[in-house]
Amino acid sequence: xxxxxxxxxxxxxxxxxxxxxxxxxxxxxxxxxxxxxxxxxxxxxxxxxxxxxxxxxxxxxxxxxxxxxxxxxxxxxxxxxxxxxxxxxxxxxxxxxxxxxxxxxxxxxxxxxxxxxxxxxxxxxxxxxxxxxxxxxxxxxxxxxxxxxxxxxxxxxxxxxxxxxxxxxxxxxxxxxxxxxxxxxxxxxxxxxxxxxxxxxxxxxxxxxxxxxxxxxxxxxxxxxxxxxxxxxxxxxxxxxxxxxxxxxxxxxxxxxxxxxxxxxxxxxxxxxxxxxxxxxxxxxxxxxxxxxxxxxxxxxxxxxxxxxxxxxxxxxxxxxxxxxxxxxxxxxxxxxxxxxxxxxxxxxxxxxxxxxxxxxxxxxxxxxxxxxxx
Amino acid sequence: xxxxxxxxxxxxxxxxxxxxxxxxxxxxxxxxxxxxxxxxxxxxxxxxxxxxxxxxxxxxxxxxxxxxxxxxxxxxxxxxxxxxxxxxxxxxxxxxxxxxxxxxxxxxxxxxxxxxxxxxxxxxxxxxxxxxxxxxxxxxxxxxxxxxxxxxxxxxxxxxxxxxxxxxxxxxxxxxxxxxxxxxxxxxxxxxxxxxxxxxxxxxxxxxxxxxxxxxxxxxxxxxxxxxxxxxxxxxxxxxxxxxxxx
Numbered sequence: 001x002x003x004x005x006x007x008x009x010x011x012x013x014x015x016x017x018x019x020x021x022x023x024x025x026x027x028x029x030x031x032x033x034x035x036x037x038x039x040x041x042x043x044x045x046x047x048x049x050x051x052x053x054x055x056x057x058x059x060x061x062x063x064x065x066x067x068x069x070x071x072x073x074x075x076x077x078x079x080x081x082x083x084x085x086x087x088x089x090x091x092x093x094x095x096x097x098x099x100x101x102x103x104x105x106x107x108x109x110x111x112x113x114x115x116x117x118x119x120x121x122x123x124x125x126x127x128x129x130x131x132x133x134x135x136x137x138x139x140x141x142x143x144x145x146x147x148x149x150x151x152x153x154x155x156x157x158x159x160x161x162x163x164x165x166x167x168x169x170x171x172x173x174x175x176x177x178x179x180x181x182x183x184x185x186x187x188x189x190x191x192x193x194x195x196x197x198x199x200x201x202x203x204x205x206x207x208x209x210x211x212x213x214x215x216x217x218x219x220x221x222x223x224x225x226x227x228x229x230x231x232x233x234x235x236x237x238x239x240x241x242x243x244x245x246x247x248x249x250x251x252x253x254x255x256x257x258x259x260x261x262x263x264x265x266x267x268x269x270x271x272x273x274x275x276x277x278x279x280x281x282x283x284x285x286x287x288x289x290x291x292x293x294x295x296x297x298x299x300x301x302x303x304x305x306x307x308x309x310x311x312x313x314x315x316x317x318x319x320x321x322x323x324x325x326x327x328x329x330x331x332x333x334x335x336x337x338x339x340x341x342x343x344x345x346x347x348x349x350x351x352x353x354x355x356x357x358x359x360x361x362x363x364x365x366x367x368x369x370x371x372x373x374x375x
Numbered sequence: 376x377x378x379x380x381x382x383x384x385x386x387x388x389x390x391x392x393x394x395x396x397x398x399x400x401x402x403x404x405x406x407x408x409x410x411x412x413x414x415x416x417x418x419x420x421x422x423x424x425x426x427x428x429x430x431x432x433x434x435x436x437x438x439x440x441x442x443x444x445x446x447x448x449x450x451x452x453x454x455x456x457x458x459x460x461x462x463x464x465x466x467x468x469x470x471x472x473x474x475x476x477x478x479x480x481x482x483x484x485x486x487x488x489x490x491x492x493x494x495x496x497x498x499x500x501x502x503x504x505x506x507x508x509x510x511x512x513x514x515x516x517x518x519x520x521x522x523x524x525x526x527x528x529x530x531x532x533x534x535x536x537x538x539x540x541x542x543x544x545x546x547x548x549x550x551x552x553x554x555x556x557x558x559x560x561x562x563x564x565x566x567x568x569x570x571x572x573x574x575x576x577x578x579x580x581x582x583x584x585x586x587x588x589x590x591x592x593x594x595x596x597x598x599x600x601x602x603x604x605x606x607x608x609x610x611x612x613x614x615x616x617x618x619x620x621x622x
Contacts, residue, residue, distance in 0.1 A: 196463075196464075196465070198460070201461070201462070201520070205476060
C-alpha cells in the first residue's frame with residue numbers, strides 16, 4: 001500500500017493536515033465574530049429624528065454611520081449586517097407620549113451577522129430600559145416596581161464545555177478519520193484483488209481463507225490506526241502550538257484527550273476495516289466497491305449529525321449503537337471528563353459482534369467458488 | 376500423478392448448466408498431458424476442480440492419492456497452478472511477487488531466495504527481478520506467474536491456456552520450461568484450444584467436447600482410431616466438426 005505513493009500521500013497528508021486546517025478556519029471564524037461584536041458599526045437612517053438614541057449608541061462605542069439608501073439590497077448581499085431605521089414620526093410620537101418606533105433590518109439566516117444583530121438588539125433594549133427607568137424616577141417611582149423579576153444566571157459549563165461547534169467538529173473529524181482511514185486499502189485488498197486477477201492465485205496457496213482474511217483485516221486495521229493517529233496528532237499539534245486563548249475557544253486537547261480518543265476510537269478502528277472488507281468482497285471491481293461504500297459512509301457520517309440536531313439527553317442504550325456511542329464518548333472526553341469504563345465496555349459489544357460477523361462472511365465468500373466467477 | 380474418476384459439475388441456480396459431465400482420465404508423472412477442446416468444452420472447470428477451487432458435484436479426483444475435496448490443503452501444497460487469472464501485484468517487484476507466494480507456501484529465508492534465483496535464471500527474469508511488475512510486458516508477466524506457480528517446487532503442475540496472448544518467443548520459453556519439468560519427472564496437465572500447441576508438446580492428449588471426453592491417447596493412437604492420415608483430420612473427425620478449434 002505504501003508503494004502506491006499517490007494514494008498513500010494523499011491519505012496521510014490530508015489526515016495530518018485536516019486538524020490544523022479545520023481548527024484554523026474555526027478560530028478565524030470565531031475571532032472575526034468576536035471582532036464584529038466588539039466594534040459594532042451600525043448604519044442608521046433617520047438619525048436626526050432621535051439624537052438622544054444616537055448619542056446613547058455612541059457612548060456605547062458603537063460606530064454610527066449614515067445608512068445607504070439601498071440598505072435592503074446590501075443586507076441581502078451580506079455587505080451589511082444590520083441597519084437601524086428611525087421612524088420619521090419618532091420625535092412627534094414621543095412628544096405625544098406614544099412609544100417611538102425604531103426598526104432593525106437584518107437577515108438572521110446569515111451566521112456571520114448574528115453577533116452584530118444580537119448586539120444591536122440588546123443595545124436597543126438597554127436604551128429602552130434606561131429611558132423607562134428615568135421616566136419612573138421623574139415620577140418618583142422606584143425602578144424595581146417595573147422590574148419585579150431579577151434574573152440571575154450561573155453557567156455550569158466548565159471552560160471546556162462551551163464552544164460546541166468546535167467540540168462537534170473535533171469529535172466528528174476524529175470519528176471520520178477512523179471511517180475513512182482504511183477505505184482505500186480495504187477495497188484494494190478485496191475488490192481490487194479480484195479486479196487485477198490475483199485472487200485466484202492467492203486462493204491456490206495452502207493458506208486457509210480465514211487466515212487470508214485475518215491477514216487482510218490486520219493490515220487494513222494497521223493502516224487505519226496510522227491515519228487516526230496522524231489526524232489526532234494534527235489536532236494535538238495545532239492546539240498545542242497555536243495561540244488559542246485570545247480567540248476564546250475554551251476546550252482542551254492535550255495528551256490526556258489524545259489517549260482517550262484513541263481508547264474510544266479503538267473499536268471503530270477495528271470494526272470499519274472488517275465491514276469495508278465485507279463490502280469490498282461483494283464487489284467485482286474497485287469502482288463497484290466504491291459505489292457501495294459511499295452508502296455506508298453516508299450513513300456513518302449522518303449519525304453524529306442526527307445526534308447533534310436532536311439536542312436531547314442521550315438515552316442509555318446509545319452505548320450499544322456503534323458510531324453513536326463513540327461520538328458520545330468522544331464528546332465526553334473533550335469536555336475534560338474520563339469516559340466511564342462501563343460505557344466503554346458497552347461500546348465494544350456491537351463492534352466486536354460486527355467484526356466477527358463480517359470477517360466470517362468474508363472468509364465464507366472466499367471459500368465459495370462463486371468468487372471466481374464473473375470478472 | 377493425477378487420477379480423475381467420473382468428475383461432473385454443473386452451474387446455474389438450478390444446476391442446469393452442465394460444464395463437465397463425467398470425465399475420467401489419468402495424467403502420469405514424467406509426461407505432459409494435454410486437454411484439448413473448443414472454447415466452452417469444460418477445460419477450465421475441470422482444471423479448477425483438480426486444483427481444489429471448485430467442488431465437484433459428482434465423481435472424484437486425486438493428486439498423488441490425495442483427494443481434492445477432503446485433502447484440499449494437502450493437495451494445494453503439491454500442485455502448482457498457472458491459471459487463467461495471472462494477476463500480479465503491480466506495486467511489488469517481480470521478486471517480491473514470487474516471494475509473497477513462497478511465504479504463503481511456508482517457505483522463508485535463504486532457501487526461498489535461492490529458489491527464486493534459480494527460477495528467475497531458468498526463465499530469464501534476472502534483468503527485471505527488482506523492477507515493479509506494473510510496467511511488465513505480457514511475456515514478462517507470464518514468466519513471473521510461472522515462477523510464482525513453481526516457487527514451492529510442486530510435483531504436479533496445472534496450466535490453463537498458458538499461451539493465451541503470448542508472442543512466439545514467450546511461447547518458446549514456456550515450452551522449454553514445460554519440457555524441462557517433464558524431464559524432472561513432474562506431472563504436467565495443460566489445457567489449450569490450439570491444436571498445434573497440444574500436438575507439439577503432449578505425450579498424451581485428452582479431447583474434450585461439451586463436458587465429455589470424446590477421445591484420449593497419444594497422437595498416434597488418435598490418428599489410428601479416427602482412421603485419418605493427419606492429426607488435424609483426426610480432431611475434426613473426433614469432435615464431429617471443426618467448430619471452435621483454432622487451426
